[in-house]
Amino acid sequence: MPSAIYRDDQRPNDPFADPLDAILAEIALNIQLPPGLHEKAVERYKAVCRYINRPGSPLEGRASCLYPQGSMAIDATTSTRGTDDEYDIDAVAEIIGGDETPKGLLDLLQRALAGYPVSRIERKTRCITLYYSDGMHLDVTPARRVSAKEKQSAIPHAKQGEDASQHRYVPMNAYGVCAWYNDRTPTERRFALALNKRLYEDAGVAFAAAEVEDVPEQTPLLIKSVTTVALQLLKRHRNIAYADAKGRIPPSILLSCHAGHAALPGMGLADMVMRQARWTARAIDQAARAGRLLDVSNPEFLAERFTDRWPENQRQQSDYAALLHALADGLEAARTRGAQLEELQAWLRERFGAGAVTKSIAAFNARLGRQVQAREHGYTRSGGLFTPAAPALVGLGALAPVTARAHTNMGERR
Secondary structure, three states: OOOOEEOOOOOOOOOOOOHHHHHHHHHHHHOEOOHHHHHHHHHHHHHHHHHHOOOOOOOOOOEEEEEEEHHHHHOOOEEOOOOOOOEEEEEEEEEOOOOOOHHHHHHHHHHHHOOOOOOEEEEOOOOEEEEOOOOEEEEEEEEEEOOOOOOOEEEEEOOOOOOHHHOEEEEEOHHHHHHHHHHHOOEEHHHHHHHHHHHHHHOOOOOOOOOHHHOOOOOOOOOOOHHHHHHHHHHHHHHHHOOOOOOOOOOHHHHHHHHHHHOOOOOOHHHHHHHHHHHHHHHHHHHHHOOOOOOOEEOOEEEEEOOOOOOOOHHHHHHHHHHHHHHHHHHHHHHHHOEEHHHHHHHHHHHHOHHHHHHHHHHHHHHHHHHHHOOOOOOOOOOOOOOOOOOOEEOOOOOOOOOOOOHHHOOOOO
8 A cells, every 4th residue: 555645844845954854864865775776676676576487497487476575665775784885675586386395495496596697696594695786686585475464474594504404484474564664654745855856866867946846746756754764874874883793783674663663754854863763772671671682573464573583692682772872862962962063974974884974964065055155045053044154063952152072972971
């Protein structure tokens, strides 16, 4: 079911009138799957499905459908780990008929994909990954329908080198949770038009007029809600924090589920990032106080556990909770106490990546410079707009002079 349009006309004409929201929006634009690659990803789904079902394939006639799951299905795809030019895309191949073991089903899919024209093909514990030369990775997970209910399935878990007795089928309904998320995060019209216009203009698509409402109706809205953009920023924050980590990291589906629960259309972007960060951090804190690990299930299929492979121990979850609390506290400090733009940039670079933040601050300054030259607006003390006569400070009520602070003090303890 398509999500409804949330008419947030009560918000200011510019949804990025708050400078902290504007800077975070620029970061989000720099980690987005570009419009051209988004279209290419959709075409690649279709091509892979045709290839799996081709005459002579081990799965000929058995792949009933191939559908996106995870980030692609909720428009929350971001660049992977610490990079800015690689993207992970996830798809489910629904396989009908047969009674293969978990390893057997992965074997069949691997043989069906053999020879597909990509840079390389790699087998994982639950999927087969196709690596494209342009940096895109497509994870194809085979699934067997276990119920008449829409897409309620089981997927294989068969780690290579592991004894077959450890192999199993895992309950899964990626389709259901994505529909649940999309229902809870309706399109926020003014926010979506404003940010998508920036995204398309950055990709070289020009629009006839300056008003956000002039984005053509046929232009796909790749970014639809504040909730989803905040989720992308949290995923990026996690990717940077775990860029050099070995082993499993906090799963994207966990963050997406909590984002869906935390969804509140009409909030500002910075506020929503803080809300989502604290939502997950507090859930971990609550589990830790009870002496247990975080346990989160699919709200549409309780048999599916999003935390079945992470966290593995108390240390893993407490470390991540600390990172989330620090992120929320730092943004809150910038909002309430104010921060020099250079100070904020240094702090953001550590959390969202040097390349993305540097480009984002440059874009923020360039937009502000164009506004000044056009005698338009800049940012005011109250979070509104003004034309600055001196370097701006970012914060809700703190665009007055403050003493510069080291970035380690943005909501953190030394």
